[in-house]
Amino acid sequence: MLFSRRGNKGATHLLLSLLLLASWEEGSGQVRYSVPEEAKHGTFVGRIAQDLGLELAELVPRLFRVASKDHGDLLEVNLQNGILFVNSRIDREALCGRRLECSLHLEVVMDRPLQVFHVEVEVKDINDNAPVFKEREQRIFISESRFLGSRFPVEGAADADIGTNALITYSLNPNDYFSLDIQTTDELSKSLSLELRKPLDREEMPELHLLLTARDGGKPELEGSVQLLITVLDVNDNAPLFTQDVYRVHLLETTANGTLVITVNASDADEGQNGEILFSFGGDVSLDITKKFKIDSISGKITLIGILDYEETEFYEIRVKAVDKGSPPMADHCKILVKVLDVNDNAPEMAITSLSLPIREDSPLGTVIALIRVSDLDSGANGQVTCSLNPNMPFKLVSTYKNHYSLVLDSALDRENVSSYQVVVTARDGGSPALWATASVSVEVSDVNDHAPAFAQPEYTVFVKENNAPGCHIFTVSARDADAQENARVSYALVERRVGERALSSYVSVHAESGQVFALQPLDHEELELLRFQVSARDAGVPPLGSNVTLQVFVLDENDNAPALLPAGAGALGGARGELVSRSVGAGHVVAKVRAVDADSGYNAWLSYELAPGAGGARSPFRVGLYTGEISTTRGLDEADAARQRLLVLVKDHGEPALTATATVLLSLVESGQAPQAAPSRVAVAGAAAAALVDVNVYLIVAICAVSSLLVLTLLLYSALRCWAPGRGAASAEAKPPVVCASAVGSWSSSQQRRQRCARGRVPPRRTSWPSVPVCLRVQPP
Structure with missing residues (x-):
């Protein structure tokens, strides 16, 4: 150093x-x-x-x-x-x-x-302050009649240092009349006085000049001096005398103004004016004392006129002087030691520094959040402070040093549960009654990417009509992330896979930000009835988290395929073809059959047959089966019937609007001997088959009507439920489970083989020529 x-x-x-x-x-x-x-x-x-x-x-x-x-x-x-x-x-x-x-x-x-x-x-402390007297010279008036041994007070010096450096010793220059008398009290203060060693004679020596020197105990020692001017008097030879040299008083710092502190008493043995005493503060009292205390010059009562503050000054030493009215006046001095007692009048104070905010929700236990320093100006129990937190907080206070605390994390945080805390720190002292102070710390919890995006349900069912416009919106997926800011920013993408020989992305796409799913090309029910795929949702956290949702897209059929006639080689009439019909056949004889198929499904593939108006004339002896396509006679043939009959058969489906196809049938009426030999047998078999088909058709028509009525009733009930629960979208995840019908009604004719497998990988079965019973499934989210 x-x-x-x-x-x-x-x-x-x-x-x-x-x-x-x-x-x-x-x-x-x-x-x-x-x-x-x-x-x-x-x-x-x-x-x-x-x-x-x-x-x-x-x-x-x-x-x-x-x-x-x-x-x-x-x-x-x-x-x-x-x-x-x-x-x-x-x-x-x-x-x-x-x-x-x-x-x-x-x-x-x-x-x-x-x-x-x-x-x-x-x-x-170093000895950098010399003893200092209040004045450069002190005047002392001493009567020549004073006895040997009399003492005369002298004001001492003050040293701003402490300890040994402030330990003052006094010396008086050598002389014949006075010696220096030093008295030490228990407060380490010294009272100085001159002791008379030789009788005074004003006529011989009216005035004395002495030098009083004060030296401190430092090394090197420092000193100060004062001139003592002693005037010898020959009258008023009795000075006032206090009843005691030191008065002790204890005052609470809350003592009110005007309170009597103490009354000092002094007496003078002289009579008359020489015995009348006036009291005053000594010349060396500080300005602070004169602002807080007042002395009555006649009665000697000292009263409080200022505000005491223990935290400012704990102790006052008041010097009081008693002077008589003699000429010259004589005086005596005493001390009043006032001790100020502490009262709990200061509330604790807090300072919060070095805040580590915001705090991450994954911060380990024991993480320091803030430093708290408390203080109380009072003393003893009044200045002993304890700190506490408001309850139900994941924090605690740890004492690091006297009146210093750390606010640390005590339990795990979860921003998604509580995003901020208002921590109130209460500091309470040990006084009675106790005083307290509070400070509030707002602790914000910063987000960590600990939640993956979540969909409302794991699977959605979507219905899309075929032949949609390219790029049309078919559905919107939405996932929510409980995190915040970038950790909650969700982007969407397709989970790529193969659909048959093509990539999934050639059928659909998803908007990365909105989650809207678009059909990139027109969908064909006849090619693809069900498209099942997944959409992923990923957040922007580091590392990112994600989840998937499954979409089932059912492609609904539209009447976009007209009936197609089977070729003539299949046993049907696919264009204009002649048939020989014997004029001897009776009513109900099957002479030909028209067959057609429809690539659509349901009602759109249900075919019916009828003769075009005017075909064969008004009295045409032929008719066509409504649902069988069989051409049979309505009566026996006679000579009046034309030898060549031209029939135009209309094949029509049940779509909206209906699509049709036409077949031309040419019949040649011949005599019975000219007809083929196998014709009777074939006609008999065909007649029997036609009768059987008519019976079956009756039952099928009844079944179809019953199923249609049930379907209408179901739709009405579903519409009523939708009206009862407004605001729920048909394709929304919160909507009621829709009714999915595998087939509204069966086809009366055979359908061509599907050109592609479904998204689930199975080949759709070939439709039979019989109507199928409607199969309805209610899709219920798990």
Whole structure:
């Protein structure tokens, strides 16, 4: 360390003091140093980084800094070598007055992660203040009639230092008349007086000039002096006398103005005017005393006229002088020691610093969030402060040092459950009644990507009519993410797979931001009845989280295929073809049959046959079966019937609008001997088959009517339920389960083989020529 040198003895004394007092108290976890006051700028105080166990390389990256509550610029740390040094002038008397202990409390803070150390630097007193008398000279009036041994009060000197440096010794220059008498009280204050050793004779020596010198106990010692001007009087030889030299009074700091403090009493043995006493404060009382106390010059009553504050001044020493009215006047002095008693009139104060906010929701337990410093100006139990938090908080207070706390994380956080906390810290002292103060800390919880996007249900069913426009919107998927900001920003994408020989992306696409699903091309029910695929939802967190949802897209059939006639080689008439019909056949004889198929399904593939108006004439002997396509006779043939009959058969489906196809049948009427031999047998078989088909058709028509009625009733009931629960979309995930019919009604004719397998990988069965019973499925989300 560096010291200011005021002589070899002073430097040696300071060096020994600093070596003895600069130590590290390991038990308390606190580093202690000492430094002399008035040390020069740059004076070495201690290797603070080394003593705290810190590496020099981490001081700058971790934002090493030193803070003091009131005197942060007195000491500084060199971040290159970790040495604590004096930054500016330290005046112990300005910092601590006459208190015996004077220390600077420093907080050493390191961030990333947050770490706090406490350092105490004791400021050692040096002998930089000489004893000072209030006045340069003191006048003392002494009657020549005073007896030997009489004492005359002298005002002493004051030294701003403490301890040995403020221990004052007095000496009086050699003379024949007076000696110096020093009396020490238990408050370490000294009362000075001159003791008369030789009788005075005003005629011989009317005036004396003495020099009173005060020396302190410092090394080197400093001194001050005052001239004592003694005037010898020959009248009024009795001075006032107080009943006691020292008065002691205890006052609460809340004592009201006007309260009587004490009454001092003095007596004078003289009579008349020489015995009348006037009381006043001594000339050396401070201005602060005159602002708080008042003395009645006649009665000697001292009353309080100001406000006492224990935290400002704990003790008052009041000097009172009693002077008689003699000529010259004579005086006596006494002391009044007023001790101020503490009252719990100061609430605790709190300061919150170094907030680590916001805090991540995945922060480990024990993470330091804030530093809290509390203080109370009162003393004793009135200044003992305890801190607490409002209940049901995932935090706790940890005491790190006297009146210093850390707010740390005590339980796991979940931003999706609670995104912010209003932490109220209450500091309560130990007074009666207790006083308290509160401070609020708003702790925001920052988000971590710990939630994947979630769909309302794992699977959706969508219905789309075939032949849709390219790029039409068919559905919207939506996933919600409980996280916030980027962690909750969801994007959508198809889960690519093969649909037959083609990629899924050639059929549908999904908008990455809105989740809208579009059909990229017209869908064909005859090619693809069901398209089943998945859409993924991913958030923008790091790392990203995601989930999938399944879409079942049913392609609904439309009447976009007209009936197609089977070729003639299949046993039907696919165009104009002649048939020989014997004129001898009777009514009901089947002479030909028209067959057709429809690539559609349901009602759109249900075919009916009829003769075009005017075909064969008004009295045509032929008719066609409505649902069989069989051409039979309606009566017996006669000679009046034309030999060549031309029939035009209309084949029509039940779609909206209906589509048709036509077949031309040419019949040649011949005599019975010209007809083929097998014709009778074939006609008989065909007639029997036609009769059987007519019976079956009756039952089928009844069944179809019943099923149609049930379908209408179901639609009415479904519409009523929809009206009862408004606002629910048909394709929405929250809608009621729709009714899915595999076939509204069967086809009367055989359908061609499907050109492609369904999305599930199965081949649709070939339709038979019989109507199928409707199969209705209610799609219920799991």
